[in-house]
Amino acid sequence: MLPMFFWAFVIGGLISVFGQLMFDVVKLTPAHTMSLLVVIGAILDGFGLYEPLIDFAGAGATIPITSFGNSLVHGALQEAEQHGLVGVLTGMFEITSSGMSAAVIFGFIGALIFKPKG
Amino acid sequence: MGKKKNLTPVQQQYQQLEQKHEIKRPVWKNCLNAFWVGGLICAVGQAITYFYIYFFDFTEQTAGNPTVATMIFISMLLTGFGVYDHIGQFGGAGSAVPVTGFGNSVIAAAIEHRTEGFVLGVGGNMFKLAGSVILFGVFAAFIVALIKTLWTMMGVL
């Protein structure tokens, strides 16, 4: 259990450092950086490399936004296995749905109860 | 950046002069902060994952979903109480890359545009920052999954 925390910290931290280098060295905007990271996550899963990373680092790999790309691919592939090509379309949000719906729901609740502080 | 070529000599000369006075981004410090802030957020995520594994019927595989939802909930509170933007200034990518940063971008936009009403303001602007992440995530995933499925079908893999 302890090594899991350690590696979650290290891998999550390293993915963040990669993002920071995109900000500071390549001078990308946050939106460009995050988009790049999800694309990388999707491609890594295409090569079957992201799942081992999750096995190894747990939340260190599932919490960074790269896992969004990974789980989109994963959902699509899972569904495609059962239903063929159409599954690529229909299965896309199968796994990711919780993050998306949480963001929408909490975003709206946030707007109901909070005001920006400036 | 690649546009430098199009500058006139006067512009180039000026930019050299201006560069001297520009305060450089503290890349090392930023990376260090990003590392430990990002790492810490992931470690918190790991703790939440274990919480769901121990106290509920979630496996390592299935605990990811409630963990993400919980993290976004925490992100909503931190955003709403005006804390997340300060964490962001300090942690940089460390607080932007984890899913809490995704949540923050959605929630901050939603809160900000409340004054324009719930339909046109909150509804219309909620994804103005996170939209590109969703677009490129979905499109890249589509291409990757399509290629892989086609390969499998043609028996390459």
Add this chain to the structure above:
Amino acid sequence: MLTGKQTWQFSNSPVIESWGTSGGPFEAEGKLAADFDVLHDDLWMGQDSYEKAHRVLLEEAIHSALQKGEFQKEEIQFMLAGDLINQITPTSFAARTMAIPYFGLFGACSTSMEGLALASFIINYQGAKKVVTGASSHNAATEKQFRYPTEYGGQKPPTAQWTVTGAGAVVLTDNQDKQGKIVTTSATIGKVVDLGISDPFNMGGAMAPAAADTIISHLQDLHRHPSYYDLIVTGDLGRIGQATTYELLQQAGLEITREQFQDCGLLIYNEDQPVQSGGSGAGCSASVVYGHLLNHMKKGVYRKILVVATGALLSPLSFQQKETIPCIAHAVAIERN
């Protein structure tokens, strides 16, 4: 009277009769808090949107300027003002409240001096007896429009500047009794300069050439030595822009000292406030000049100052379309008789 290429001299010396400023909570913690007439402890200022709060800022600045000079708003012939928000609605809405015949100006952060130059011109040539002019900006409203939602955790680089929540306004009159009064004597209208900077987080660096260009033109047109002025103060160049402008002026062979050359964006906040490179926004030069600096002139600390307000004429759209940032600077000489 046009002097040189781009400078007006005001032979009738329009009088700056009274001035007023208002600011937000962050400015209340700044170095110049004592110079503000109205300070808010809440960014919302009792309104239900940041844009409305923005309007309130300008209304209050104008009100305190009118009050201090014991003017009724009915006596004022024209109002010249502007801000940074889409279609300058906060200013136009304030003009609706004021019901004074109104010119809406947009010169980004150079609006304050654009307004003062035009108002002086109108008074100088008997176009009016009393004119009010001002500019304002509101941090959250401006961030919302130009950058990210205020609660978004985006990291600002050290070149970024902090938009001032503040407004400043002055009443300019054709008062013939100039004894001991603060008057405007000349104004130089700047041209748009673009040296190819496109980073919206580095406004100072983008605006520096425009500031230098206007200062040099002003001194050339009037055949003046920089030492004519006790103070040459720029609007909101911040640390980077100010250092760059200083070097440009040195390169042009102007003898100007570091003490003589100040920046409103560096004057307004304390060192320990997290404003990166300094303050910015239309309200920055307006609230510093129409508060702190005029108060100092009244006390006799300065006799002759040249205010050079700089503006970055970009929009979120032009930035996203990868345009570089065109910049402008207007200078007005303010002197005490």
Add this chain to the structure above:
Amino acid sequence: MIQSVNPEPGAVALYEQKNKELAEKVEKDIQSFDAIYDVAVIKGKEETLVAYKVKHLKRFGMKKIEKDINKLLEDHYPNEDFVVSSDYKIFIETIELLERMKDPSFSEKKAEQQLQRVISLKKEMT
């Protein structure tokens, strides 16, 4: 929270003595894997539940290890039905069940129910 991790892993079987022997044999087989450091085996009415923990640095190869285990079990015990999992949740549930089964008053029917619950957890993916 931690205490449920500590009990010694082991092998337990329901119903008959020969089942217990089988469970212990399976346990030994799995332990022969280098990458694995804890194993728990429960032999139920039909399925045999095998839960194990992989050394952390070997977790990158978890998918392959699972494949290898499945293959080994299939080769050695062609007639048995195995449910194999490296999932932490499955592991702690298995250990807990193992502990409770040592108590003679814990009925076989209840144990089988619990076992099926754990197996259903493992099958519910995503």
